[in-house]
Amino acid sequence: MGPSLLLEIALIGVLGIGSQWLAWRYRMPAIVIMSVTGLIVGPIFGIINPEEDFGDLYSPIISVAVAIILFEGSLNLSFKELKGIGKPIFRISTVGALIAWILGSLTAHYIAGLSWAVAFVIGGLFIVTGPTVIMPLLRQAKLTSRPAKVLKWEGIIVDPIGALVAVFAFEIITFITADNPDGSQLILFFTASVFAIILGWALGRGLGWVFEEGHIPEFLKSPAVVVVVIFGFTVADLVMHETGLLSVTAMGITLANIGISSISDMRHFKENISILLISTIFIMLTASLEVDTLLHIFSPNIIGYVLLMMFIVRPLSIFLSTIGTSLSLNEKVLLGWIAPRGIVALTVSSYFATILLDAGYQDASILTTLTFALVFFTVLSHGFSIGWLARKLGLSEEGKPGVLIIGSNPFTVRLADSLKKSSIPVIIVDSSWEHLKLARKAGVPFYRGNMLSEQTEHMLNTIPYDYLLAATDDHAYNSLTCTTFLPEYGRTNVFKISPYDVVDNSTGVVSRVEGRILFDRKFSIEVLNEKIEKGFVFRRTTLTEQYGLKQYLDEKDDSTVFLYLIKPNGVLKFFSEEMRTVPSTGDTIVSLTPPLKEKEKIQAKLDKVREQSDDV
CATH class of the missing domain: 3.40.50.720 (NAD(P)-binding Rossmann-like Domain)
Structure with missing residues (x-):
């Protein structure tokens, strides 16, 4: 590792944490500042290009960071929080996700001009929101308890589901378009998903047992958790790509609900690590974009796709899936608007862009542009509007300290x-x-x-x-x-x-x-x-x-x-x-x-x- 790469690592860290500080100091959305900072030092002025400079290490670094961030978020998902809001969360994470997938795929085909195969893959991926973008917005907006919990649970639960839906769509497409269809690959997909959940649960229970029995000293607990998270993610991902996210989510939820006494200490440690990772990863992802990608964002079909996803697909999926729940109209309006996409969408879409292109789907070349357009516009609009909208709807606790x-x-x-x-x-x-x-x-x-x-x-x-x-x-x-x-x-x-x-x-x-x-x-x-x-x-x-x-x-x-x-x-x-x-x-x-x-x-x-x- 040469001096220039060391300097780049230091610069990414300074820019990431500096963006977080500016956001705190001037009460602005941190995600927006980090994205803009990455664009400035990356494609605009060409100071750094992490994807090119890090080489083969770039993808593993991003993947491990996403795994730790998702685990940290799921570590906050205690089932006791579901009292009174379990039904809305279940409906949004299942029925709502299905509606968003179908409507998003139709929009991708008819508006963005993607083939049916590519549209259903990207439609499944774009149902995600994720803790990387939701958590900072919740801290910023001071939402009332119920909508805040719904957004948090949805972001963390749907994150791995979205990635798996995209994988499932790709496997279905491969199966249908094959000359000699073989159902073994579909069976492998479902088996790998179940294996990932069981692995995450087993690792979570195992960690809880060794912690409570005193087999690991206090000073090693947090480092041990990080290592096990990376191990669980890697093993599941080797069996089937993207199931690693499902494994770390299951592990985090398991640890959050087995009642071990040291969970709060680990939660604080993971939160600090998560903030550091979010800060640096957003800089790396946005700084790695190409100028052509940015210019292509303003194409009419991409702008139209993003607007329909924000103003039609998301509100419809929320309103239809929450019919008969206890959510108020104001809460549905807020939930129907807030759905920023983040790191998972960016990283997984680049993976599918590669494999779809290799499979002969040439229209998949615009997936990176399409994804960044949706990420940037949703982060920008939702980041600046969540506080104002929450106050207008009476769903904000913001006011005097x-x-x-x-x-x-x-x-x-x-x-x-x-x-x-x-x-x-x-x-x-x-x-x-x-x-x-x-x-x-x-x-x-x-x-x-x-x-x-x-x-x-x-x-x-x-x-x-x-x-x-x-x-x-x-x-x-x-x-x-x-x-x-x-x-x-x-x-x-x-x-x-x-x-x-x-x-x-x-x-x-x-x-x-x-x-x-x-x-x-x-x-x-x-x-x-x-x-x-x-x-x-x-x-x-x-x-x-x-x-x-x-x-x-x-x-x-x-x-x-x-x-x-x-x-x-x-x-x-x-x-x-x-x-x-x-x-x-x-x-x-x-x-x-x-x-x-x-x-x-x-x-x-x-x-x-x-x-x-x-x-x-």
């Missing part, structure tokens, strides 16, 4: 009430019905359950909440909760109440576990609850040009607790000694203030009113 508070006590209930009055989504989670009495009385949203339990994970919709505050009187539990949810919420959005002892300012190991100290180390939950009992009040102060931060600090009482501030644009920031939070003009500071200070403030207002009356 919400707060999830663990622990119901006098202070947290008053804190939640102050956030609620600022129109900030908030919820209190506690396993004690007695503790939640305060929240019920105050009219604050609450959920009864253990935040660390699997049931809470499936029952509580955490999408609206950007911040997590662990504020129970059990400091070890607070630290464990912060550690568990740190990968999901981010290091700057997870806080725990101070575990430090007010007498000797000391604590145990929990102070060094993940989670930033909320407010200040001298304010434990006992101290804060004591202040509430003494009558401390929540005070809102907006800084202006006339009343700035210096004057505010000069007038504040020494016992005042700075809680949080709200920026004019709605951004919420909690005060913490471990984070530098500097209020500025226009910010609203919320603090816990002594009752005497509040009385003085009221008295000053009354005196001002009297003075104005006297002047009159």
